[in-house]
Amino acid sequence: MDGQPAARVTSHDVAAEAGVSQATVARVFSSPEKVALATQEQVREAAARLGYVPNAIARSLKSQRTDVVGAVVPARSEYWQNVLTAFSRRLAEQGKQLLLFSFVDADHVESALDSVEQYRLDGLVLASSTIRLEHLVRMQRPNPRVVAFNQPAASGLLPLVTVDNEAGARDLAEHIVARGARTAAFVGTVATASTDQIRYRGAAAALADHQIACPYLEAGAFNYDAGYKAAARILDGDGHPDAVMGGSDELALGLIDGLRTGGLDVPGDVLVTGFDGLPQASWAGYDLTTLVQPIEVLVDETLAILFDSAAAVANIERIVPGTLREGKTTRRDRG
Amino acid sequence: MDGQPAARVTSHDVAAEAGVSQATVARVFSSPEKVALATQEQVREAAARLGYVPNAIARSLKSQRTDVVGAVVPARSEYWQNVLTAFSRRLAEQGKQLLLFSFVDADHVESALDSVEQYRLDGLVLASSTIRLEHLVRMQRPNPRVVAFNQPAASGLLPLVTVDNEAGARDLAEHIVARGARTAAFVGTVATASTDQIRYRGAAAALADHQIACPYLEAGAFNYDAGYKAAARILDGDGHPDAVMGGSDELALGLIDGLRTGGLDVPGDVLVTGFDGLPQASWAGYDLTTLVQPIEVLVDETLAILFDSAAAVANIERIVPGTLREGKTTRRDRG
């Protein structure tokens, strides 16, 4: 607008300044090995003098690569924020950037996906277990490559990378049984979330092996507050289960505080487990027993699928095992 | 690569299909009011048939607008994750996107800033109180507009939006005095962080008014663990202060758990305060007294500076007051 000369220096300007052709300038910044060292120096000096910075937009238009990966993730979730951070770091190491499309509710996803298409991203990570199937189908295309992250519902529709939710839930269930639980309940986040369904299935199956029933309670949301409120519902019933399995760590932390507020001791009266392995779950005030997701591994697998041409585009499915981390919330001294 | 016809439909293809010129197709998607309704319909149908999506890269090259705002933020921080979410949401409402440059350590910032320049962003939000001054100076330019977010050190160098750190710290200090504290300590995150310095200054000044000394302890990092460890140092000394002020919520939560692990009761033996107003600070297990930052307001102010041409480019400085939120950690029943 206000004629900042320094703001619009192009390779032509640098070429003129350095007394070479525009193409040479371009080469210095994209494939320097093709330019004589002396020339390179001249060009770089001229560029520095003028404050030239290559224009990634123009580069992308021509090269059909943006070096940008998009991520569609739910806005308010501790888990996803951790995942995002991991992606952003890894991408930065590869000279790529992360374009963030965060959405508040499912309706919002629609418009996020709209803009995704315009940006000609090099890849797209589709997160959130609440993205609806029709959205998934819509994104089903080889180019740019789309990978579903921790979203089991995408199985068969999109390449998928996920922690082994079922096995993890099974492990947690076995663990609470080993710790003496004879009755249990599973507090899910949102029943339509595919992660929730699979985790519940795993837990219920393992408990059934021990003749333990496992009612499903829906908290209605993914967050702490939902867990806190769900605890009240557990306390309302007559008696309470020996153990409560939370569908996610964030939820489980709310559960713990809710149960404690209600006068129960965790783990004295009730064992509690989570799922995800958030940093907060390890905080001394909670020290939650949980299934730690190997986020770095999941992220690397995802990027591999996005960028390794070797990876067949077809129905890749990487299911990575998590690790049970035992905390105080299931460490009960029993007689 | 593998000749996906659907993947590379251009306005020319649509023009051919619809029997109009390429320019008309372009107009339908950027300034439809200039095209007859009948023509619009033809074009849209043709586009739908072919699966055409306008190419934002090409648009940007020509229009010199990317509709993308960059954010340079530290990777592992609860506070910044919240801020990011707020930005992303607001931007989405305006049809803009957020390009994320997260960095782990200060050295990393350098390379983030390098790539920032190439992307010709519409604006840039520079976060983190540990970005060094030389970085700030480097980014000092009207185009794209750069705004420092909660980074007092940028004062005078860059347009700046921040919560009133000094007043907030003063309020917290007055609060603990009112709650009976006669000795105190301030546990900062990283002493070189400008937010830390200002918060400490505010707290120390207010306490001094009451003839209370306020030693500064540096935790060395921004996170929970640093706070947890710092608590041990407080417990080591002979006796402990009546109140400990944490430089941030995340740190304060670690402090609380550390103090409790060490056998002290919070708030019974020690009052604790934080700063930021994170969701976690309100969790029932902590219920931390803190200074709540009006993140939405700060974000809106920032975007206003980035996009309102009205906002003079000069030394804008928006210092927004926060709100003290009293929690259990300073609610002591005294005789």
Next chain:
DNA sequence: ATGAAAGCGCTAACAC
């Protein structure tokens, strides 16, 4: 209201 034509700033053959 629509078409023709000229770029935006780069990359990548292709010549020399």
Next chain:
DNA sequence: GTGTTAGCGCTTTCAT
């Protein structure tokens, strides 16, 4: 090793 040339897919005058 370097210059010339032709686009990438749009937006935007300028004609008509």
